[in-house]
Amino acid sequence: MTKAKGRNGWHAGTIEQLPSGRYRWRVRVTYPDGTKERQAGTVRTKTEAQQAITKALQEAVAGQRPVTKSLTVGEMVREHMAAMRPTWAQRTYLNNLYLFEHYILPGLADKKAAGIQPKDLRAHFEKLGESGLGVSGQKQVRSLLSGAYKRAVGDGVLRENPTAYARPVATRQAAKVKAFTPDEAGRFFASALEDRWALPLAFMAVTGLRIGEAVALTWEDVGTDRAGLPVVMVNKTRSEFQGQPYDGKPKTAAGVRAVPLSTDAAAIVEDMRRRVTVEADAHGKAVGPLSYVFPSPLTGEAMAHDSLRNIMERTCRRAGLPLLSPHKLRHTFASMNLALGLPVGDVSAVMGHASTAVTMNFYQTSYEVGRRAVALNLSPAKAEAPTARTPSTLGKRSRKAGPRRATKS
Structure with missing residues (x-):
């Protein structure tokens, strides 16, 4: 020695x-x-x-203590999730739990957190991609791992965060359709109006609501603004995890909002008011403030997300359109309003985005060309060319105003 x-x-x-x-x-x-x-x-x-x-x-x-060599990736992520659960929305927690159980546990959980190198994570992301997980899903996995590593580094348990040098790489593939064109949107709307089951989708197309926000609407949420024009108050959402529904708040504070209704949207609400009264009588029920605006005709309860996805596919096929998901109606709504030249701040506020960057970066589509103006009409009979409104005229549009052609979370 x-x-x-x-x-x-x-x-x-x-x-x-x-x-x-x-x-x-x-x-x-x-x-x-x-x-x-x-x-x-x-x-x-x-x-x-x-x-x-x-x-x-x-x-x-320098006050730097040695890293914990026994801590596994699984233990690290579990500790992070337990610490974050009080601040996460239920949907966020359940989504991260799913990501952990399906995409982290199988390949990384038993490995030592201090021994993971960026190349190991890149190889893991490649395997996830080969198994069918898209880049968006891989980014969510990386985000969960990154949060866990940042917490461990902040606590002095680890020295480095390897996720900073390992990101999923998108493979070259054909660009996916993110929204309907204006003509396609009008055809979809007309097709949806012919189907009682598809009326929630028609409403989403002219309001930009998320699927969970639309199915969660109750009659107490329907009202008017200070000018006496129709609006719906969005203050809750209905989500599902592995087929089990649960109610919660919108994704962000900005998600709590008043959404103005165009003539088309208001007409759908009034049509539903008549329909649900008849349907409730058939079920031996009464329509009250807490009754759903878009209930299932069969049960009178909230419609399931999967049901609306199937109805979306059926409606697209009937109209001879590309098969898009219900959420793409939201993309269509944003893109069409921005194409009309409406202020991005107003469009973002009506959609409930926390930042205008989200609206511009994720919801504006290729045919790009105040707040009360952000209310689409898609009725085929209203084919007049739209005129962009200046901020000073927002909210002053008459219920009898000329129609505006609509263009494309």
């Missing part, structure tokens, strides 16, 4: 050659707060042992 030469001479730590030929080093360090600790390790050469002792002393002076 020999003493190692540290910054202050040979007295700093000891080095011992093991029967295997490797070298074990030991050193006692003192941290700025006065606490002391013994550190040790094994390396290949005596020089590496001397360097390890020097590094341990330098890090102790």
